[in-house]
Amino acid sequence: MRSLEIDRVSRRFGAVQALNAVSLTLRAGAVHALMGENGAGKSTLIRILAGLDRPDEGRLQLDGAEPAAGAPAAMRAAGLRFIHQELHVAHGLSVAENMHLDHPYPQRAGFVKWRALNRAAAEALARLGLSQIDPRAPISSLGPGDQMLTRIAATLIRADGAAPWLYVMDEPTAALTSEESEQLFTVIGELTRQGAGVLYVSHRMPEVLRLADRVSVLRDGRHVSTRPLAETDEARIIEEMTGERMGDLFPPRHAGQAPGEVVLRVEGLDAGPLRSASFELRAGEVLGLAGVAGSGRGALLRAVLGADTREAGQVTLVGDALTGEPPRAWSNGVAYVPRERRSEGLMLRRAISENIALPHLGPLARARYFLDHRRQRRLATEMGARVRLKAESPAQACEALSGGNQQKVLFARALAGKPKVLLLDEPTRGVDIGARHELYRLIRSLSADGVAVIMASSDLPELIGLSDRIAILRDGRLAEIVAAEGMTEAALLARFYHAAEADGERAA
Amino acid sequence: MSDWIRRFGGLIGMLAVIGFFAISLPDTFLTARNWLNISQQISMLTVVAATMTVVMVMGDFDLSVGSMASLSGVIAATLFVQDWSIPAALAAALAVGLVGGLFNGLVVSVIGILPFVATLATLTVFSGLAFVVSDGRTIFGRDIPAAFGDFARGGPEIARLGERALVLPNLTLVAVGVVLAVWVVLEQTSYGRRLYAIGGNREAARLAGVPVMTLRLSAFAFTGVGAAIAGLMYASRVASANPTQGDGLMLAAIAAVFLGMTLTRDGQPRVLATLAGVVVLGVLDNGLTQMRVDSYVREVLVGAIILVAVGVSALGRRGVFRRSPSR
Numbered sequence: 001m002r003s004l005e006i007d008r009v010s011r012r013f014g015a016v017q018a019l020n021a022v023s024l025t026l027r028a029g030a031v032h033a034l035m036g037e038n039g040a041g042k043s044t045l046i047r048i049l050a051g052l053d054r055p056d057e058g059r060l061q062l063d064g065a066e067p068a069a070g071a072p073a074a075m076r077a078a079g080l081r082f083i084h085q086e087l088h089v090a091h092g093l094s095v096a097e098n099m100h101l102d103h104p105y106p107q108r109a110g111f112v113k114w115r116a117l118n119r120a121a122a123e124a125l126a127r128l129g130l131s132q133i134d135p136r137a138p139i140s141s142l143g144p145g146d147q148m149l150t151r152i153a154a155t156l157i158r159a160d161g162a163a164p165w166l167y168v169m170d171e172p173t174a175a176l177t178s179e180e181s182e183q184l185f186t187v188i189g190e191l192t193r194q195g196a197g198v199l200y201v202s203h204r205m206p207e208v209l210r211l212a213d214r215v216s217v218l219r220d221g222r223h224v225s226t227r228p229l230a231e232t233d234e235a236r237i238i239e240e241m242t243g244e245r246m247g248d249l250f251p252p253r254h255a256g257q258a259p260g261e262v263v264l265r266v267e268g269l270d271a272g273p274l275r276s277a278s279f280e281l282r283a284g285e286v287l288g289l290a291g292v293a294g295s296g297r298g299a300l301l302r303a304v305l306g307a308d309t310r311e312a313g314q315v316t317l318v319g320d321a322l323t324g325e326p327p328r329a330w331s332n333g334v335a336y337v338p339r340e341r342r343s344e345g346l347m348l349r350r351a352i353s354e355n356i357a358l359p360h361l362g363p364l365a366r367a368r369y370f371l372d373h374r375r376q377r378r379l380a381t382e383m384g385a386r387v388r389l390k391a392e393s394p395a396q397a398c399e400a401l402s403g404g405n406q407q408k409v410l411f412a413r414a415l416a417g418k419p420k421v422l423l424l425d426e427p428t429r430g431v432d433i434g435a436r437h438e439l440y441r442l443i444r445s446l447s448a449d450g451v452a453v454i455m456a457s458s459d460l461p462e463l464i465g466l467s468d469r470i471a472i473l474r475d476g477r478l479a480e481i482v483a484a485e486g487m488t489e490a491a492l493l494a495r496f497y498h499a500a501e502a503d504g505e506r507a508a
Numbered sequence: 509m510s511d512w513i514r515r516f517g518g519l520i521g522m523l524a525v526i527g528f529f530a531i532s533l534p535d536t537f538l539t540a541r542n543w544l545n546i547s548q549q550i551s552m553l554t555v556v557a558a559t560m561t562v563v564m565v566m567g568d569f570d571l572s573v574g575s576m577a578s579l580s581g582v583i584a585a586t587l588f589v590q591d592w593s594i595p596a597a598l599a600a601a602l603a604v605g606l607v608g609g610l611f612n613g614l615v616v617s618v619i620g621i622l623p624f625v626a627t628l629a630t631l632t633v634f635s636g637l638a639f640v641v642s643d644g645r646t647i648f649g650r651d652i653p654a655a656f657g658d659f660a661r662g663g664p665e666i667a668r669l670g671e672r673a674l675v676l677p678n679l680t681l682v683a684v685g686v687v688l689a690v691w692v693v694l695e696q697t698s699y700g701r702r703l704y705a706i707g708g709n710r711e712a713a714r715l716a717g718v719p720v721m722t723l724r725l726s727a728f729a730f731t732g733v734g735a736a737i738a739g740l741m742y743a744s745r746v747a748s749a750n751p752t753q754g755d756g757l758m759l760a761a762i763a764a765v766f767l768g769m770t771l772t773r774d775g776q777p778r779v780l781a782t783l784a785g786v787v788v789l790g791v792l793d794n795g796l797t798q799m800r801v802d803s804y805v806r807e808v809l810v811g812a813i814i815l816v817a818v819g820v821s822a823l824g825r826r827g828v829f830r831r832s833p834s835r
Contacts, residue, residue, distance in 0.1 A: 307715055330717030338715050345715070347708025349774060358705050359717040361698035369697045397774075413716065 002028040002063055002079070002165050002197075004049075009058035011044050018044040020221040021058065028165050028197040031188065033212035035202070037241055037432040038402040040218040042201050046170055049199075050082050051075040081155040081164040085171035085430075087147050089139045096121035096135035099154035124156040127194075128187045145180020148172060149187055167191060168199045173207060174430045177293030178458050185211060203432055205234050206461070217241055242434055249437060250465030251444045260284045263452045264304070264421050269313035271303035272296070273476035276313065281421065281452045286443065288467030288484060289456035292496050295473040297456035298339055301423045304454070305329045305336045318420065330359045335414035337407075339425035339456075345410045346398045353380035353394035356413045363417070383412035388438050404435025411442060422446065424455040428462060440466060460489040472496065517820050518771045522788055529795035536798060540667070540674060548660075550790035551683035552577075552738040552745075557761040557782050558683075558690045559734025562727050563623075564765050564777040565694060566706045570612060570731040571627040573761060575635035577739030577754025580605050582638050584656075584740055585647035585749035594656055602736050608634060609732015610725065617724035631758075638751035648748030657747030679741050686734065690779045693730075703727055704776070763814050764789055770821035788813075 004026045011019040019041045026032050036042050047053040049060070054070035068074040089098050097105075099121045106116035121135035130149055139147060155164045169188075173181040188198055188211060202208055208215060209229070216226040217240040224240045225232075238249075260283025269277040274296040281287055289297040302308040304315055306325045315322040317332055326336070338344035346355055357364060357376045364379065366372045380394040387408040391401060398406055407427070414422055427443070428436045443466060447453055457463050463470055467484040472495050480495065529537045536542055556573050563570050580601040587597035608630065615626040660679050667674040694700035705713040706720055714720045738757060743749040767788055768781030792813065796806045 305715070325719065326715055327717040327719045336715060338712070343709070344711050345709075346712055347705055350704070350708045354701065354705070358702075358713065361701055365698045369699065371696055371698055371701060 004078075004080070004166060005061035006045070006049075007059050007061055009045070009048060009055040009060070011041075011048065011053065011055050013044075017221045019048075019055070022218065022221070022223045023058075024216055024223065024226065026166060026197055026199055029192055029195050030213040031192060031198045031200055031211050033200045033202065033208040033215045034218065035208060035215060035237060035241055036218035037434050038404055039220070040241070041221040042218060043170075044221075045218070046082070046168055046201065049075065049080060049168055077162050079162050079165040081167050083148065083152060083167060083169045083172050085174040087144060087151065087175070089147055091138075091140050093139060094135065095133060095137050095139050095142065095150055098139045099124065099135070099150055099157060101154075103154075103157050120157050121153075124153040125150070127156055128153050128190050130187070143177075143180060145176045145183055148176065148180075149183060152187060152191070164196065166197045166199065168201070170201045171203065171430065172200075173202065173204060179292060181207070203430065203436075205237070205433075208237075209234060219243055238433055249433075249440065249461075251441050253444075253468070260450055260452075263318050264454075265314075265316040266304065267314045267316070269300070269303055269315065270311040271308045272299040274299045274303060274473075275476045277473075277478040278313075279471060279478060279481060281454065283420070283450040283452050284447050285469070286447050286453045286455060286467045287481075288463040288470040289454060289473065290460075290463050290470050290492060290496065291473035293458070295496075296476040297473055298425050299476075300473070300478075301336065301425050301454060301456055304421075305334060305423060307336075330417065331362070333417070333420035334423065335359075335417055335419035335421070336423045337410045337414050337425065337427055339429070341403075341406050341410055346406060348399040349397050351395045352384065352389070352391055352398055352401075352409055353377055355398055355409050356380045356383055356394075356416055359413060360416050379416055380412070383416045384408075386415060387411045387442060402432070402435075404431040407431050407439065408435065411439065415446070419451060422451050422453045424453065424457075426457055426459075427455060428457075428459065460492055464489065464492065517824065518767070518784075518817055521817060522784070522791075525788070525795070526791060529791070529798075533795065533798050537795060541669075542794070544674065544677065544680070546787075546790050546794045547680040547683075548677040548745075549794060550786050551677070551679040552741045553757060553760050553764065553789065554683040554783060554786045555686045555734050555738045555741065556731075556757045557764040557786050558687045558779050559730040560761045561765050561768075561777045561779045561782045562690060562694065562703065562730040564707075564762075565700075565703045566724060566727060567710070568616060568623040568724065568727075569627070569762060570609075570623065570728060570735075571758055572608070572612060572631040572634055573731055573735035573738075574755045574758035575631045575638060576605055576608050576732060576735035577742060577757055578749075578751050579608070579634045579638040579641070579754075580736035580739035581743035581749035581753060582642040582647065582751055584743060585652060586641055588653055588656070589647060589651045594653055598740060601740055602733060605732045605734075605736020605739075606729055607732070609729040609735075612732065613725035613728030616728065617721045635751070635755075642749065642751045644751065646748055646750035652743075652747050652749075656744055660741065660744035660747075679745065682737070682741060686737065687779060687783055690730070694779055699723070707776070760789060766818055767814060770817050775821070775825065788817075 006022060006024045008021040008023050009019055010017070010021050022041065022045065034042055044053065048055055051070055051072035051074060059066055060069065062078050067078050090101060096118045100117060106113040106120065118135045125131060125133050125135065128149065130153055133142065133146055133150060142150065152167070172184060176184065192198060200208070200211060212229050214226060214228050215232055215237060217224040217237060219241060262280050263283050264281040267278050273294060277300055289300060291297050299308060303310050306329050317334065322329060322332060322334070342348060353376055357379060360379070364372055364375050377394055384391065384394065389408045389412060390405055398409055401409065428439055431439065443453060455466065464484050464487050469481050470484050470487065470492065471481045472479050474496065482495070556577065560570060560573065583604055584597045584601040587600055592600070612627055612630055615621050615630070616623050663675040663677040663681065665673045666676050694703065702713070702718050702723055705718055706723060710720060735754070739754050742753055764785035765777050765782050767785030769775055769777050771781045771784055772778050789810065792810055793806070796809065801809070
């Protein structure tokens with residue numbers, strides 16, 4: 001059986017020991033999960049496997065031989081393939097052409113043989129049970145999930161002889177919905193059944209517990225453990241990742257807190273896929289928004305903010321009608337943390353302080369129009385501390401921060417205006433477990449201070465662990481609102497597709 | 509090292525050019541009179557480039573500034589012919605600049621046409637209007653009030669060298685005023701920071717409550733008015749107006765902003781950096797002219813220097829990225 005041995009590999013960047021004598025053995029036919037917080041060394045290890053970086057010490061052993069280090073072509077020829085979380089597709093080309101981007105097109109006398117091209121793509125797709133994808137369709141007509149699956153299928157097109165046997169997947173589900181993830185898992189199962197191995201890197205515990213045969217944990221560049229799945233569990237993995245006992249991931253609800261006054265009332269709201277949504281939100285309440293992708297979770301938040309046009313219905317904020325675009329919502333005490341922090345949230349190349357102050361430049365100004373740099377810096381420092389932001393200084397550019405800290409910048413921005421209503425779209429996506437825990441505690445403490453929170457999420461444990469009530473959306477309709485207390489993941493998931501029999505607490 | 513080249517390479521290059529001219533033209537180049545002369549020569553470009561910076565901060569640009577400058581000049585001159593007073597004619601020309609700029613803003617931000625296409629179209633429109641208004645002729649001579657032409661030739665006296673007064677040209681003062689105003693707007697007001705936010709990430713800015721559409725629309729007013737001011741300065745300097753006299757300003761202004769961007773640490777457009785870019789272009793033009801370099805050859809040299817400056821900066825940036833560890 002083929003194997004890749006990582007033998008006491010070390011890599012240092014300046015003062016940071018990114019990898020410290022890490023040893024792992026990856027085998028064909030099995031899923032090996034690699035876990036660790038941001039900065040644990042996973043990305044560096046992947047770069048070394050990809051030949052994009054060289055180890056300072058240690059070596060790789062492939063079936064007993066040593067491949068040339070730091071040579072992407074050599075690793076590729078050795079049968080390694082890399083699937084990244086961020087998809088790079090050539091828009092405007094077809095599925096089949098995208099699948100041939102790193103293979104030569106079939107040609108005759110310099111002319112592309114289109115039929116052969118499409119057939120090769122179709123065969124590769126079929127091998128993974130993806131016959132529903134048409135190779136002639138434009139790649140842009142596919143969702144991110146299908147785009148990723150075509151990327152995996154593309155590795156099966158045999159043009160250069162070397163059959164892939166080890167797939168390295170770096171957070172492959174980060175941009176996928178739960179259904180798309182399901183499809184990916186099916187394909188991963190198909191790949192291993194056909195004898196390939198997978199190195200699966202993810203923050204998402206449920207996926208790892210479900211897919212992995214073995215789990216390795218890295219912490220601060222060191223290899224902490226490698227265990228068969230049967231010999232470990234979630235608590236142990238988290239403990240090994242963080243080096244401390246975390247207790248419950250979700251902080252307890254504050255007992256005996258009386259529900260506050262109604263701060264937000266939504267009546268008959270139509271926007272995009274959303275149809276006549278109505279609900280009330282009280283001060284200090286956390287309302288979860290659940291449902292399959294496209295059910296209108298994100299659309300509801302964007303319509304309350306005014307980022308999407310409200311086609312019908314009314315939003316009332318503490319007694320006053322909320323109309324107009326996002327500027328109005330922000331100045332009236334609504335804050336928003338968007339779903340895509342890089343494309344919708346941050347000015348990546350600008351300073352943390354500027355990113356935090358952006359929606360509050362008006363109130364922060366001196367004599368109405370003029371910037372007050374000192375107040376802006378003070379606000380950034382204060383809010384950064386509040387969200388436990390780890391950064392060199394408020395002047396640091398956001399692109400240098402880890403995903404978790406970037407998300408904290410967005411929370412700091414949202415909190416800086418002392419919001420009455422906080423809208424969160426997938427607040428912990430791609431955030432490591434430590435930062436995630438801190439964000440959960442932050443949401444709890446905000447709710448204790450009377451902030452009303454609406455949180456759209458595809459993470460079921462998060463919805464159940466953090467919400468007071470969960471609103472379930474089906475096909476753009478707010479189907480029901482249930483109490484989160486005592487809800488199970490299975491019961492919640494079932495309600496995504498059809499109404500529950502009886503036990504739901506219905507609300508207007 | 510590559511970071512260092514990127515930060516200070518432009519500055520060193522600029523000093524090298526000045527040093528070269530100082531040695532080649534020992535008697536004339538490094539004199540107060542020549543530098544005051546350069547300041548006047550570049551004053552129109554300074555105004556256009558400074559206001560161009562306002563839209564380039566948002567990641568947009570305005571190709572119509574050159575033809576707007578021509579248009580404002582011929583409008584003022586035509587109104588002089590019809591016996592309008594100087595203030596009234598100038599106000600009318602500036603109003604045309606404001607309206608033209610807002611129209612650009614409307615087309616770009618509300619209708620959503622790419623700035624390249626939209627301002628290329630308005631470039632043609634403004635240019636055509638300039639020909640229509642002037643009937644294709646140059647307006648000059650007695651039609652232009654003497655006081656208008658005198659403005660560009662005058663200025664406060666700052667020193668006396670022998671019999672000849674050393675004068676700080678009025679046009680230079682206007683340019684300094686515009687740069688100062690743009691600097692305050694971009695660096696010291698929340699309006700300016702919101703424009704930078706739009707350039708940083710337009711969608712994020714919108715979701716964070718920045719009124720993107722209104723701001724983009726309004727920012728184009730700066731380029732419109734800036735171009736109109738420059739057109740009037742030009743008309744005053746040559747005491748005449750023709751429908752093509754502003755044409756060279758647009759490319760030079762964009763080049764100046766790009767040159768300036770190579771000087772800033774984060775590679776963003778900044779108005780003081782733009783001013784440095786304008787000075788580089790102005791010094792090159794002045795020095796090469798004094799060395800009697802053929803004007804066609806001059807263009808080749810200036811273009812090549814812009815390429816080298818921006819290219820070195822881009823290479824430096826890439827080098828910096830290559831060395832950074834993966835996130």
